[in-house]
Every structure is written in C-alpha cells, then in structure tokens.
Amino acid sequence: MEIDFFQTIYNHPLLRKEDYEEISKAHTKIEFAHGTMLLEKGKIAGEFYVIEKGLFRSFLYDYNGNEITTEFYCPKEILIESFSLFQRIPSKENFQAISDGTAWKIEYDTFQELLHKVEGFREWGRTWATNQLFVLKQRSIDVVTISATDRYLNLIKERPQIILQSPLKYIASYLGITDTSLSRIRKEISTG
Amino acid sequence: MEIDFFQTIYNHPLLRKEDYEEISKAHTKIEFAHGTMLLEKGKIAGEFYVIEKGLFRSFLYDYNGNEITTEFYCPKEILIESFSLFQRIPSKENFQAISDGTAWKIEYDTFQELLHKVEGFREWGRTWATNQLFVLKQRSIDVVTISATDRYLNLIKERPQIILQSPLKYIASYLGITDTSLSRIRKEISTG
DNA sequence: AAATACACTTGCCCTATGGCAAGAAATGCT
DNA sequence: AGCATTTCTTGCCATAGGGCAAGTGTATTT
Structure with a gap:
C-alpha cells in the first residue's frame, strides 16, 4: 500500500515502520466527483479524510444567508470537522469537493482503535491538534491585521x-x- | 493557601488532593493596577496567569492602525498567550489590565516542572488546549453567522x-x- | 470647587463595499 | 459544432458603517 504517502502525512518521531503498516491498513481509498458533499451541517461526522488529489472546501451561511467559504483543503491535508468526529456533535459546517478528487478515509471506529493501539499515532494527533489551534489563531489575527x-x-x-x-x-x-x-x-x- | 480556588480552576479527575497542594504552591499572588501591561507584542511570555479579580483584555492593531480588542479575561479564567509561553516565540498580541485586579501567576520554569511531575496537571492542560480550539473555532463562526x-x-x-x-x-x-x-x-x- | 481627563452620544458627511444586472468569456455537454 | 451553463467583469446606484467633531456627562485629581 501507499506507505510512503502515509509516512509523509503522519510524520512523528515515535512512529516506526510497523506502525505505518498498521496505519496504512486502516485507510480506504475513496473518489469524489466535483460538487459532492462530504459532510453536511447538523450531521455527525463518521470519517476522517486525507486528501490525495483535488480541492475541497468547508463553508457555512452568514447572517444574511450568503455562503461563506471557511477553509480550503489541498492534497496531503487532513479534512475533518474534528469536534463533530471526536465529540460526536453535529457538524457546524458543510464540506464539499470543488473538483474531482481522491482521498483516503478512516472510519470513526477504526480511528479510535488506532489511537488506542498506536502511541505514536496518538502523539501525532495531539501535535496536529496543537497545530490546528496555532493556524486558526493566526488566521483570526490575519483577518484584522x-x-x-x-x-x-x-x-x-x-x-x-x-x-x-x-x-x-x-x-x-x-x-x-x-x-x-x-x-x-x-x-x-x-x-x- | 487557596486550595479551593485552585480546585475549581484545575478541575480534572486525575488530580488528587496532594496534587492540588503542589499546584497551589506553584502560584504567586500578583496585583495589577488599571492599565498595566502584562505582556506586549513581540516579547516572549514568561508567566502563566489565573485571574482572581478584575478585568483584562488582549488587543492588537489592525491594518489601519486601530486598536482591536481580541478577548476579555474575567475572574477564574486563564490568561496566557499559549504559543508565546510554550513555544518561546514572540507574542502576537498585547495583554492589559482594564481594571485594578489580582491574579495568581506561575513562572515558566515552575510550570514546566508541574507539567512534568503531575500527570493530572498535564492532562488538565491538554483538555484546556482542546477547549481553547473549540472556543476559538466557535468564535470565528459566530463572527460571520x-x-x-x-x-x-x-x-x-x-x-x-x-x-x-x-x-x-x-x-x-x-x-x-x-x-x-x-x-x-x-x-x-x-x-x- | 475647579480643572482635567475620559466616556458616551449624536449629527453631518463621506467612502468603501454590496446588490443588481448586463455583457463577455470560458467551460462543459450533447 | 452549437447550445447551455457557469464564471468573471464592469457600470450604476444604494447603503451601512466609519471619520470627525461638538456637546454632554461622569470620574478623578489637586
């Protein structure tokens, strides 16, 4: 399987060769046609995605009913609504493919197993979350500055x-x- | 010392009575006069604060030079620029007391020791960080919706x-x- | 009590941005 | 190729919000 690809995605010092095999096995390839909704506002996310090809976005509606794109997702990036996926709460945003594309997905249960079994994966996840906070904070500063x-x-x-x-x-x-x-x-x- | 106060602040199932004593000891009380700057943009944060009394804010300047308040900090809340404090990078924002007030501070080194020694504290910190991400995300959604x-x-x-x-x-x-x-x-x- | 410094409101005017709509250009479909 | 759809540009006009400044009110200082 695409071990190299996953090694660049899940890059963490604690992860060893056998971990990457385990991680790779958890993924399933999935194709998206232009326009497909991956997750809709109000629904609970069931999958974790890594983009392989194509362009995706998240969006919502402002208080005047206008569609607002909140983020773009490019190849090699993680596409999830983390709070919906992990806290099992309704998604606050919509997620959509804006070109044809392919991604690797992990089902919620499988993802939990991985977190449980693979310490390095857990640590990678924490690092990712910290980075998310950093990026979001920076963006909210950029918007005004x-x-x-x-x-x-x-x-x-x-x-x-x-x-x-x-x-x-x-x-x-x-x-x-x-x-x-x-x-x-x-x-x-x-x-x- | 103010064990009760710290128990409500650092509330986590893994924390036991002796941990709270350790945590309490790490804090030093500090008074702020109205207008005092706690941290300025460009400097590296050296302390972690828990507000006891008074009102504080963070602010920055937009691309037209206008002061923009980015957050208010009320009693019982944590006031830090987490990336400046933990990654040792320059602060992106200014922090200021907007009334007379008191807070409990922990020095950077002491904080690191606590994290190292007290597992429950480490876990509390992770929970806090996750919550920060949640709140920030919600705020950035509220701004448009x-x-x-x-x-x-x-x-x-x-x-x-x-x-x-x-x-x-x-x-x-x-x-x-x-x-x-x-x-x-x-x-x-x-x-x- | 006077003086000073903020804080808040309000009117006038102005400008940046949005709404709308028409046209041009590009893309996709049959 | 021809038609339809979407994308992008552009002009005209409307408007929400900002800039400025005057006036009032409220605290704080000496």
Whole structure:
C-alpha cells in the first residue's frame, strides 16, 4: 500500500515502520466527483479524510444567508470537522469537493482503535491538534491585521493551487468580501 | 493557601488532593493596577496567569492602525498567550489590565516542572488546549453567522461583567465595529 | 470647587463595499 | 459544432458603517 504517502502525512518521531503498516491498513481509498458533499451541517461526522488529489472546501451561511467559504483543503491535508468526529456533535459546517478528487478515509471506529493501539499515532494527533489551534489563531489575527488585497496576494504566493482551481466566489468569501469586490481587486493588482 | 480556588480552576479527575497542594504552591499572588501591561507584542511570555479579580483584555492593531480588542479575561479564567509561553516565540498580541485586579501567576520554569511531575496537571492542560480550539473555532463562526447587534446581546447575557466594567470602545472593537456604531446599536436596542 | 481627563452620544458627511444586472468569456455537454 | 451553463467583469446606484467633531456627562485629581 501507499506507505510512503502515509509516512509523509503522519510524520512523528515515535512512529516506526510497523506502525505505518498498521496505519496504512486502516485507510480506504475513496473518489469524489466535483460538487459532492462530504459532510453536511447538523450531521455527525463518521470519517476522517486525507486528501490525495483535488480541492475541497468547508463553508457555512452568514447572517444574511450568503455562503461563506471557511477553509480550503489541498492534497496531503487532513479534512475533518474534528469536534463533530471526536465529540460526536453535529457538524457546524458543510464540506464539499470543488473538483474531482481522491482521498483516503478512516472510519470513526477504526480511528479510535488506532489511537488506542498506536502511541505514536496518538502523539501525532495531539501535535496536529496543537497545530490546528496555532493556524486558526493566526488566521483570526490575519483577518484584522492584513487587508483583503494583501491576504489575496498571500494566498497566490502560498497556496496557488487554490487560485487556479477554485471559482472566484469561493475565494472572495474566504477573504471576507464579495466576488464583485475581488474582481475589482484583481483589476487593481494587474493594472498596478 | 487557596486550595479551593485552585480546585475549581484545575478541575480534572486525575488530580488528587496532594496534587492540588503542589499546584497551589506553584502560584504567586500578583496585583495589577488599571492599565498595566502584562505582556506586549513581540516579547516572549514568561508567566502563566489565573485571574482572581478584575478585568483584562488582549488587543492588537489592525491594518489601519486601530486598536482591536481580541478577548476579555474575567475572574477564574486563564490568561496566557499559549504559543508565546510554550513555544518561546514572540507574542502576537498585547495583554492589559482594564481594571485594578489580582491574579495568581506561575513562572515558566515552575510550570514546566508541574507539567512534568503531575500527570493530572498535564492532562488538565491538554483538555484546556482542546477547549481553547473549540472556543476559538466557535468564535470565528459566530463572527460571520451572527450580526454585531446579536453578538452584543449575547455578550450582555453571557458575560455581563464585561459590559459593566469595560469602556465601550473595547467592546466595540471586540465586536468588529467602532464605538460610534455600538453607541447607535445601544440606542436601537433601548428604543425598540 | 475647579480643572482635567475620559466616556458616551449624536449629527453631518463621506467612502468603501454590496446588490443588481448586463455583457463577455470560458467551460462543459450533447 | 452549437447550445447551455457557469464564471468573471464592469457600470450604476444604494447603503451601512466609519471619520470627525461638538456637546454632554461622569470620574478623578489637586
């Protein structure tokens, strides 16, 4: 199986070769067609995903009913609503494939077993959670300290696949503006 | 010492009576005058605080130079910049007392020792971190799904001490609006 | 008690952004 | 290839919220 792939994903000093075999076995490959919903708001997540190919997003509706993209998920990234999956509570967001794609999933029960059996996996999970908090905190700071234009430029630099593969409107709402405004920002940028 | 107080703060099934004594001993009482800075952006946090009395806040400057309050800290809450304290990186925010107050602090080294020696404390810390992620995620969802007016009403209901003790301008920037706008919202609310 | 410093409200005006809609461009489907 | 759908741009207009400043109120200091 795809041991190499999983070694780069679940990279932790405590994990040994046999652990990776165990981890690999827990995964099942799954294909998603463009537009497929992976998880809907209000439902309880049943699976953990690692993206292999394609682009995914999470979104919700603001107080005016507009769709707001809250995150993009690229290959090699983990896609889950962690609180829904682990605390068994309704998901706060919707998750959707915005291109055809493939992922490796782990069922909830299997995931719990892995956590239980493999110490290094547990530690990897904790590290991942800590990192999530770091990233989320940084994003909430960026939203106020960096203008939409600059965050767009950052996105181009740091995650160009998103710019190339996502419709403008998803990127716009991710940046906190409308597609009309982002279109104008692009014009500004290209003009100078 | 204030064992009862610390028992309500560090509440975890693994913690036993002797642990609370150990934990209590690690704390030093400290008084803050209104306006005192506890930690400034760019510096590395050296202490962990539990608020006993008073009101505190964290803030930063947006891309137009406006002060933005990012969080309020009330009695019985933990006040730290966790990544600055534990990863030894510069703080991203400023922390300030907005009333006279008292807190219990633990020095960085002492905190590390506690984590090392007391398993229940370590577990409590993990639980706290998980909860931080949950709260931060919920807040970032609230910002888009609930209007400023409704978030203000929620704040009145859920954390009335803040409304009573904090100047309007801090609350306004916390809600993502100016003090002028919040003043108008209050008028709206009281009128009808 | 006067003086000073904040805090809050309110009016006026202005600007950035959104809503809408038309048109152009690109993409996908049959 | 031709049609349909979606995406993106752009103009016009409306509006929520911000900037500013004056005026009132409330504390704190000397």
